[in-house]
Every structure is written in C-alpha cells, then in structure tokens.
Amino acid sequence: MSNKNSAVHAKKAEIFCRDEARVDWHSKALWTVREKRDRAAGSLPEWEQLRQIGSEMKLHTLTNLGLYLEEFEKNCLENGIQVHWAKDGAEHNRIVHKILADKKVKKLVKSKSMLTEECHLNPYLEGHGIEVIDTDLGERIIQLAGQPPSHIVLPAIHMKRGEVGDLFHDKIGTEAGASDPFYLTRAARAHLREQFLSADAAMTGVNMAVADKGAVVVCTNEGNADMGANLPKLQLHSMGIDKIVPDLESASALLRTLARNATGQPVTTYSSFYRGPQEGGEMHVIIVDNGRTDMLKDKILAESLKCIRCGGCLNTCPVYRRSGGHSYNYTIPGPIGIAVGAQNDDTNSIPWACTLCGSCSYVCPTKVPLDKIIHHHRRLKAEAGKLPYGKSSYMPLVGNFMASETMLNCSMSVARTALKVLPGSLLKPFSGAWGKYRELPTAPNSSFEAWFKKNRG
C-alpha cells in the first residue's frame, strides 16, 4: 500500500525523538503497562501452558482454515446472521457501504477495529455521505484530532491530557483548560451517548469468531461495542479470516490471556458473544482476506496470523516505546505491525525498526515468533534488492549478509570485536540514526546463538 506520508522509519522516529521529555514519558507509560502484564501473567501458574495451548490451537485452526470458515458460515446462516466475503479492503468497503446504503443509514457508530483501519473504511464511507463515529474513547480522541491510532489497544497513548482537554474544548465544548481525565471521560460519555442513541447502525471488529457456534466475540472495557450493537437494529462485524477459532473452549482459553497480556486485567470488562441479531434486527459478518492468504503461503510469515492483537509486543518493544506508533508507515505499529505490514512498506525500512532483542516473542500469548519473522522480512527485502535508503549506501554488503546465515553470524562477531577494540567516536557514525542519541552497547563475549548452543541447546 503506498502511503502519501511515507518516510523511512528512522526519519519519522527522529521527529518523535525531538521532544525528549515526551519520549521518556511515552516509554515509561508503556513500560508501566508491560509491568502490569508481567504481574497478571505471573499470577497464573499455568501461564506458559496457556501460551502453548494458544499457539497450537491457532496453528491448528490456520492449517484447517478453509474447513473452519465454511463451518462458521454455515452456522452463522442457521443463526440468522448474513455472511459476506471480501478479497481485499476495497471489496470490504463496498460491501459495508451497500449494506448501509440499502438501509439508508446516515450515522454509523463504530467500535475499535484494526481491520477497518487497514481497509481505510472511515474515509470511504464519509466520501459516500455517511457519518462515522468512532466510539472507543481513545479512537474518538484521535478521530477528532484527525490522526491515525498510534497503538492497537491504546490508540491515543501518544497524547497528553492537556492536549485532549484542548481538543475536547474545541470539538465537544468542554471547559477551556480542563485536563482532568475523569472530567474529560465523563464529557465524552455524555457526548457519545447521544451518538449511540441516534445511530442507524453499529459496526465492530471481531476478537474471535467461533466456528462451531456461528458466533462472534467482541471484547471492550468501555462497553462501547455493546452500547453500539445493541441499540440500532443493524449490526455489522468485520473480521479477518485469521479470527476464527474452533469452539467456545478455544475462545475462552484466549480470553484468559488477551486482557492479561494487553493491560494486566484478569479479563476485559465485557466479552460479548453474538450468536444472532436482536429481535427484529439484522446482523452481518464480513470475512476479509486482504493479503492474509498470501502470508499463509510463506511458512514463517504465516505464524503472524496467530496474533490476537493484545498489543503486548508493542508495550515491551524498546524501539516502539522510543519512536512512537506513527513512525511505522503502517496502521499497526510495533513488532506485530512489522510482521504483517512490512511487505507493503514502500520505504522498505520498517523491518529495521527492531533490535531483534526478542522481548516481543517472549511476551506473546500465542507465541508468534516475531523476531524470527522480522529477521525473515529483512532477508526478503535484501533478496528483492529493496534495502532502504541509507542501509544500501553505507552497508552495501548487508544484502548478502542478511541472505546468508553464516555471513550474518560472522558479521555479528566482527561487530562484537569492533565494539571492544575500536573507540566509540570512530564507530558511532556507522550506527546510523539509532546511535545518534545513544551510547554504543558493551559487546558480549559471544553471540546469543553461541551462548544458547552451549548452555541450553
């Protein structure tokens, strides 16, 4: 997807990094969430077992996706749910518009859905004269500010309370200078209640689609999805093909890790199962591919479809925390954003927005091997001769290095020696944008791989 705001990751990160105090604040806010996650995960003795189950269950589903999707469709139809299939974002948007246009919908309330962001649904519908109201508080904030989300669970994490106060003063008439989160949240509650009560239709994303029941599961803390979907007579749910799980048992197992890994809560406030429309209402599910079947053709990239969008990998990522979500050239930032977005990144730079520290893979509740996938993306870019500007000029050989495991390991050992014997001032220019504001690391004696082989392998 070409993006008119395209710029290599380091460049965009640099803009974010100009305000050092904000960077520290951003990093700390996310680290606090990561710590909450650690406490929640640590309180369950079976945490690792749940990760293993989550991983195997998602892999099992992905290897039988056709069967489960057909089973899901059949059961939905029996439950009075209408099912639509979309190859790509454009088709998804057309389907949604047609459903809304048939019912003469003027106002749509939407709860958070990264998929509709991926498809650029809002501008499409607005272009057709439909008012779209994002109802998750964070999403509403950035919608009013005219920005994309900067985090998949905490969309407005980059904004300070004073900025939200000013925005609300402008757009919904809160008192000038007010910045108290309680006051602002209550003002948003009142404002959005009017929207829920006057909407003609509601749309949500889908956290899980239960094949054997023909039901979709939608999780929120705010209750916005349920206020939306249960008031107007028309409800729509968009889901990627990867959202399918076989049964209720599988969905419940994921519910155990989703919120714990996202925010450290034992479960989201509302985990709602829709197995049909309300009385006299209509329910539509739109099943979307948009590049997912392509990813399944590559066995390393395929594993990124195990993701349940908890955001845990963003919160732990040292690069994300210090470069901000808007620096990734993709709707989904952070490690998982690289995993699912790198193929469409026209700057070819986002696979390098990563230190390969592996922290993301370690926290992931379904064991998506994020560092392995990101490393694989670098190799794919190198093989395709698409190294980002800078990388190809100061590291002309990097393509060959990346494409060969031996060369890569070898080059890393050269780097370790260089870090030890050469003075920092000589090396720093070679570390690019990353090294500008940082001290170079002390080099370990051996590579992690060598250490691992010796100690754990």
Next chain:
Amino acid sequence: MSSKDYILNALKSSAIAPQAMPVFNVAPRIDDLVGQFETNLNTVAGTLHREGGLVALQLKVDELIAQGLQVISMVDGIKGNRAVTDTAHELRDIDYAVIPGDLGVAENGAIWVNNKNLGHRVTPFICENLFLVIEADTIVANMHQAASKVTLEKGEFGTFIAGPSKTADIEQALVVGAHGACSLNVYLV
C-alpha cells in the same frame, strides 16, 4: 469466481504443516471459589455482597426508588419502579438495572448474563449502574469451566461482565464509568 471461492482456493496453497488441536487440560484452582471471585471482582472495580441476599438487595432498591431514581428489575423477587420498555432506546434514563447472572468465574470476577434475562440486550450497558445477582454455587474456577457451562443457543446473545465499564485512554489514568454502567454491585444468593 466469487470472493469466497477465491479465498478458499488460495487457502489450498498454505505452507504451514498440519498441527493437531491441543488438549486443554488446565488444572483449576478450586480452593475458596467465593473468596477468589471476590478478590478478582474487586480488582476489576466491582463489589461483592455476600450477606443478606435478595432481602438486602430489595432494601437497597427501595432506598434508591425513595430517592426518585429509576430502577428496572429482571430478577424474580426484586421489585423496581420501571418495566421493560417497548424500545431499547427508552431505557436511556435507567439509573439502576437488576439482572440475574447465570454463573460467576472465580479467576477473573466475570459473570455470564444471557439475553433471555435482559429484556432488551442493551439493558446492562445502558443503565447508569448495575446490580447482578448470582447463586453462590454457580461460581466456577476458571474460563475453561465457564465455557462448558454457559448457555448460548441459536440466535442468542450472552456476555461476560467483569466490573463496571472503564477506560484508561487519557494518559493511562483509570476512569471508571465509560459508556457502560458506572458501578457494579454483585449480590450473592
């Protein structure tokens, strides 16, 4: 080719090796289920009333009605001052809703409610405050047990509710009372 056929066809060239469905044999924590439930309910900002049952709840409801508040009750034996309305939208001024829950989950304080007991589906979300009523012996240890016990028939809606609605979208400050109920009190009977 329809988009459905296109997708199903594309799935045939998937590269991942077959993987069996795992066995979900997770050991439940079965000591003091009510205590665990209460602790976790507190964590999610809800309050448990262990003593007094329906009598205590009715006293509370009477008090609220005396203050001029609007209370709708979907629980047998509890009398409010509002009946189920014709449209869901007319519930917009409900201050308190009293709703029966089918089961409680000790590990996270969640309570399953099914639309059979809601009047309109939106009742537990649109009310300003929520009372849920559950029987003590319906509390299960974890979500695996809950999955095997909840009922969700064809066409139905059901939801796990864990506490009042909340958000931390403004600078990570936790605010209770986003779009759904602003408080949750659970009565054990």
